[in-house]
Amino acid sequence: MNGAPTGPTLPGTPPAADKSTEPAATATDAADQPHRRGIRSFVVRAGRMTVGQARALAELGPRYVLPHDPATTDLVAAATSQARASGQNYAQTVLEIGFGMGSATAHIAALKPDTLFIGCEVHEPGVGALLKLARIHELQNIRILQHDAVEVLRDMVAPGTLHGVHVFFPDPWHKKRHHKRRLIQPPFVRLLAERLAPGGYLHLATDWQPYAEQMLEVLSAEPLLRNTAEGYAPRPAYRPLTKFEQRGLRLGHGVWDLVFERIAT
Template sequence: METVDQVRQAGVFSHVRRSVRMTVGQKRVWETDWPVLGRKLEELPPGDVDLAAWFGRAAPTVLEIGSGMGDATAQLAVAAPEVNHLAAEVYPAGLGQLMLWVERYGLDNVRLLQGDALDFLRDHVAPGTLAGVRIYFPDPWPKKRHHKRRLVTPPFAALVASRLRSGGTLHLATDWADYADRMLEVCEAEPLLRNQYDGWAPRPGWRPVTKFEARARAEGRVCRDLLYTKVTPTGS
């Protein structure tokens, strides 16, 4: 099986690099709120992050990989105040917009990571730590020659499973049929993950409709969800 490092060498990242200017409001909250809410991956000290200290409380923590402009993240945080929501994104404007949502709703259960989530999981998250991982509409890399760049691969699924606590969940959603099939194939082959359904999951009503999902619907693409639970290895 490929290792995570081999996947990285193949050009797999949890993001697509963009260069977009921040608005005045986004710049404002970046200056005022980022020192409390956010951390940059390259500035983290070696070792596992103390999530309870970062959030200021011990609570189940869910990592969202690729939070985009943060509207769905904010809605999920409003709906589940008892959960710590950690949003990983490289796009500064997206993180700035999420901080505006945090400000608007008065949220204290959201933290932000700027950097690649693959490296964060590997280098800074202790095994058995997370209550959940969410990956909604990751870059589909639709051209066949680019499929090797897709995020959801066997070594990635193994890494995520290792960082989930027993009973933790992995929730995937995509509107690209062949990527959905590959996600299903990859996760079904991971021994630490168990599908909550017989194949595709019904779309959860609590998952906000993202702009990517709305666009997919308008263009006639079917969105598919997958929900997996981390199981305890036999003999543990």
């Protein structure tokens, strides 16, 4: 681990943000200004939470949901320190970006109880769904930030502190005029690579071939990363097949995994 956090110990659930007062995204292209947040790769959609999701968020949120706090400049150290105070010790920390309804996250966390998984997801029903799964499967090794992952990485994650990053099925933004919204762009990949410890891995997956091709091109051009495969990687055993993915495979659709490793410098 990386010692004591330089910011304050992470408290419980933050108060819900008033989205009506949030500034609108600018027209600045994030690919040109990597340290500013301009065009976003996601749209916050209204979603109805189930009773079970809402109950899980209310009851487990204070323990598992962490606030976006730029004063916490080493999220990994702060989160592992918090877990240690509760009697849990983790050898590694993996960040997952956009976990959706959390089924893959819960599956992988159950397989790797010695790893702390920090998930970023902006959609509240997904946060509630993952917390519900954490309760069902008695998972201790999950923490959540309900916030934009780009800002979390930029503001809160110290360089060289993550052992892995998962980005499964990000929005492909199919239309050409929307390609600038795609998450996997050179400045963001550089940010990811800088936050990985040497030997840490970046695992991406998509079911949209043009996006897979862009991902491969962008990751291959990042000098801090090396491909662990010749092109696309076989699906690692820990990543489960989603129901949507299984249906697509039955229909002949492809799925592409990419696994890159942070090189030592």
